[in-house]
Amino acid sequence: MTDLNKMTLADARNNLRAGEITSVELTEACLDAVDAADALNAFVHNTPELALEQAQAADARIAEGDAPSMCGLPLGIKDLFCTKGVPSQAASAILNGFKPEYESTVSQNLFDAGAVMLGKLNMDEFAMGSSNETSVYGDVVNPWRRENETTPLTPGGSSGGSASAVAADLCLAATGTDTGGSIRQPAAFAGITGIKPTYGRCSRWGIIAFASSLDQAGPMTKTVRDSAIMLEAMCGHDAKDSTSADIPVPNFEAMLTGDIRGKVIGIPKEYRMDGMPAEIENLWADGTAMLKDAGAEIRDITLPHTKYALPAYYVIAPAEASSNLARYDGVRYGHRATLEAGDGITEMYEKTRAEGFGPEVQRRVMIGTYVLSAGFYDAYYNRARRVRALIKKDFEDVFAAGVDAILTPATPSAAFGLGEMADADPVQMYLNDVFTVTVNLAGLPGIAIPAGLDKQGLPLGLQLIGKPWEEGDLLNTAYALENAAGYVAKPQKWW
Amino acid sequence: MSIDQNTAAKVAKLARIKVEDDALPALAQEFNNILGFIEQLNEVDVEGVEPMTSVTPMRLKRREDVVTDGGMAKTVMSNAPDAREGFFAVPKVVE
Numbered sequence: 001m002t003d004l005n006k007m008t009l010a011d012a013r014n015n016l017r018a019g020e021i022t023s024v025e026l027t028e029a030c031l032d033a034v035d036a037a038d039a040l041n042a043f044v045h046n047t048p049e050l051a052l053e054q055a056q057a058a059d060a061r062i063a064e065g066d067a068p069s070m071c072g073l074p075l076g077i078k079d080l081f082c083t084k085g086v087p088s089q090a091a092s093a094i095l096n097g098f099k100p101e102y103e104s105t106v107s108q109n110l111f112d113a114g115a116v117m118l119g120k121l122n123m124d125e126f127a128m129g130s131s132n133e134t135s136v137y138g139d140v141v142n143p144w145r146r147e148n149e150t151t152p153l154t155p156g157g158s159s160g161g162s163a164s165a166v167a168a169d170l171c172l173a174a175t176g177t178d179t180g181g182s183i184r185q186p187a188a189f190a191g192i193t194g195i196k197p198t199y200g201r202c203s204r205w206g207i208i209a210f211a212s213s214l215d216q217a218g219p220m221t222k223t224v225r226d227s228a229i230m231l232e233a234m235c236g237h238d239a240k241d242s243t244s245a246d247i248p249v250p251n252f253e254a255m256l257t258g259d260i261r262g263k264v265i266g267i268p269k270e271y272r273m274d275g276m277p278a279e280i281e282n283l284w285a286d287g288t289a290m291l292k293d294a295g296a297e298i299r300d301i302t303l304p305h306t307k308y309a310l311p312a313y314y315v316i317a318p319a320e321a322s323s324n325l326a327r328y329d330g331v332r333y334g335h336r337a338t339l340e341a342g343d344g345i346t347e348m349y350e351k352t353r354a355e356g357f358g359p360e361v362q363r364r365v366m367i368g369t370y371v372l373s374a375g376f377y378d379a380y381y382n383r384a385r386r387v388r389a390l391i392k393k394d395f396e397d398v399f400a401a402g403v404d405a406i407l408t409p410a411t412p413s414a415a416f417g418l419g420e421m422a423d424a425d426p427v428q429m430y431l432n433d434v435f436t437v438t439v440n441l442a443g444l445p446g447i448a449i450p451a452g453l454d455k456q457g458l459p460l461g462l463q464l465i466g467k468p469w470e471e472g473d474l475l476n477t478a479y480a481l482e483n484a485a486g487y488v489a490k491p492q493k494w495w
Numbered sequence: 496m497s498i499d500q501n502t503a504a505k506v507a508k509l510a511r512i513k514v515e516d517d518a519l520p521a522l523a524q525e526f527n528n529i530l531g532f533i534e535q536l537n538e539v540d541v542e543g544v545e546p547m548t549s550v551t552p553m554r555l556k557r558r559e560d561v562v563t564d565g566g567m568a569k570t571v572m573s574n575a576p577d578a579r580e581g582f583f584a585v586p587k588v589v590e
Contacts, residue, residue, distance in 0.1 A: 101570045200551050213550060242555045311535045322510065329511070331583050333574035345586050350513035362512055366522075367529055369510040370498075380533065385546030387539050392550065426525065427532045443550030468551065 004029035006169045009073050009226040016062055016072045023062070023072030026172075027055035027116050030074040033170045034118060039495040042155075042165040044079060044137045045087045046119035054116040061114060070233045071114030076121045076165045076174040081107050081217075082206040083117065090208040091135035092125045094356025095334040104206025105238045106175065106217045113233040118171050122161030125358045126325065127182055127210045130432035131421060132160025134360045139418050142190055143168040143491040147457040150494075153415040156186030156432075162220045163190035167491060173221040173230050177207060179214045180313055181436025184448035187220055188410035188461025191450040191489060193482075194220040195227045195475070198468045199443035200245035203238030211320035212243075214313075214440040224449060224479045228252035231471065247469065255472035260480045261295030263473075266403040270306035271435060273412060279454045280409045287407055287451055287462045290484035291477070301403060303394040308387050309438040310430060315371050315384035316441075321361075322368025328356060363426065392442040399467050405477045408435050410448040410461035435463060445471045447478045451485045459489065498526040 004026045007015070015021045031051060034043050051074060058072035082088045082100035089095035107117070125134040131154040132140040142155040142164055155164040159176035163186035166174050176183040178196035187194030195218045202217040209215065219230035232253065237246040267288055272281070292298050330336035330352030337351035357365065371380035398406070412434055421429050439446035445468070448461045462481065466474030498506075503523040507514040514522060572578040577585075 098574050101573055198551070200553070239556070239558070243549075243551070243553075245551065245553065246556070305539065308536060308539055311533045314529065315533055315536070326511075330576060331585055332571075334576070336576035339586060343586060345588050346511070347513075348586055349511040350508075353511055354513035357512065362510075363525060363529075366506050366510045366512065367526065370506045370526065370530075371533075373506070373509060380536075382546045383536050383539075383541060384533075385548075386541035386544040387536055388550075389544050389547040390539065390541070392547065425528055427528060430532075441550075 005033045005172070007172060008222050009172050009229050010223070012073055012172055013069070013071070013229070017067050023055040023058040023116060024052065026072065027051050027074045027118070030118055030171055033168070037168055037170050037495050040141045040143060040164050040168055041138055042122055042140055042161040042168070042170060043076065043119045044122045044161065047086055047117055050086070051116050051118050054111070058114050058116060068113045069229055070110055072116060073114070073172050074116040074118050075110065076119060076162060076171040077107055077117050078159055078162050078175050078177060079120045079123050080127055080177050080208045081175060082208065083107055083120065086120060088120065088208070090126045091123045091137055092356065092358070092361065093136045093335055094328045094353070098334050100206070102206060105203035105240060106207065106234050109236060110175070110233055115233070121165055121174055124158035124160065125361050126208070126321070127158035127177055127179055128321070128360050128364055129157040130181070130185060130429055131418070132157040133418060134358050136358065140164050141418065142415050143495065144190065144415060144458055145491070145494065152418045154189065154418050156189035156415065158182040159186050159220060163187055163192060166190070166192045166220050166222060168495065173219055173226055175217060175234070176220045177215060177217050178440065179210050179317060180440050181433035183218050183220060184436045184446055184461070184463055185411050185432055187448040188450070188459070189415040191459030191487070191491070192220060192222060193224055193227050193447065193449045194218060195231055195447040195471070196439065196445060197231060197235065197471050198445045200243050201235045201471065203236070203241040203244045205238055205240040209324040211317040212324060213320060214317060224475055224482045225253060225256060227447065228256055228475045250472050252472050252475050255476050256479045257476060258480050258483055260291065260477050263296045263404045263477060264299055264402050265291050265296045265477070266299050266301035266398055266406040268301050268303045268306065268406060268408060270303050271408045273434070276412060280412065280460060283452050283460050283462065284407070284409050287481060287485070290481060291407065294480045294484055299403060301398050301406070303398065303438070305387065305390045305394050306438060309391055309441055310434055312384040312387040312391065313433070313437045313441060314367070314430060315380050316388060318364040318368030319372050319381050320368070322365045322372060325361070325365050328353060360426070388441050391438055395442045395444060404467070405474055406465040408463045408465065410435060410463040414454045414456070414458040414460055439465055444468060445474050447474055449478050449482055449485070450487045451481070452487065453489055498523050498530065
């Protein structure tokens, strides 16, 4: 069988269980694809030996009739996840050489379910970015190109390596994390599916922290079914994360009936932005029509505080980051600056952090420091937390009125060129997350699925937002939309 | 509210990030751009709204206050840039 690396998780799982293929064959096909894709710069720490060892173990389990949901399936793991004995540095120079002595709960859950790790995936430094251009490993390149052009495009960020790797069939699926849109925006830019579950579904233990009240892990996959399979394996209560929810994880895949008759889908008027490209507008209208045709009731809704989500986010996330990243001081792990004679501990901190953090991380840590500093805490931080409460209430009101899910565009544009935003104000880059960031502030599940191509041949995504803990229902609505959209496009191989 | 170079220097100091003097004007300008964007929050009526502390209404779990782990100094030190005799070594702090 050829092109095993192009399989979905579901097909590979079924073929493995039927004995048609082995995990070693599947893993070797992916490792070959990874080796041939240096031009994408998606994988940054390869673990072929570990992968083959895990694949052999998976084959043995399958032979014994013990084949859990992810058994033998090769994945890429975002560099933000601590993986035991394997470099885990959040794409930052400050964690150069860091090899965790422990395994993150999510990656452990996946390994317990039989998954194979091919290596670690590139990302924006500390997950701060929307174009994967802030990584110490260099930019990730999107496998998609505009028609008749060779301009390298961004895969989005921060989970840009994950998006690129899945879209290019280097792995069957990948882990991502999402603080303001870092799963959904790159998924949309690369024409794949990505879900951020409800805050508390996935344990954050062992995931290098950015903004702890917003961070959630989730799967990035080729199909909605694959997201359902992998999300279930990632989730679950964990005593090591005090915000991890102690509620049962349903069988998400079993909830994919494709029947959404009678479901109420909200269309929020505030997501219709000035200057939004007509193609995004049309895609959104098409998606709405598809859900209607599938039997859903379409309802116009209002989420009045939407406009304030990004400014609130750019207070809360940097504030939490400044606190979380205080731990990188050159003492316990990672980089320490070379000191000059007479330098004391303060110079050690200051030089270490100036050398170890890139410009965007420094900017956000300092903004966070400012909004938390004496005299400004109430004016900025507390005000942002009040606005956050109002944003959450907007959603609660809509759900209380009977809305089951909300349909929006995933991003305000298709993938843009690497370097195109280099001279732009940082705020311009932040606008990439305008449709996704509300979901993190409200702690809700959100999924991006590919729904069409723009006139230059680049994928465009739609986002569905669900009720807290209702990922199963949300995935089913996404599944209905996926069936109706019939998106099958793949990037042409040039790498 | 406008941030001048002195404020930018003070923030850098608080954040323990060394910023060269000649980089301060550009840094102050960046802060002002971002804070200008954040100022929009002043338009919102937040009267009587409690600042959010937890996005999901849940009581944090508690456990017994007992030692559950330990005795792994070597593991803890394994990534240290400078570890000596079971300690993290740093430049002299006290004269």
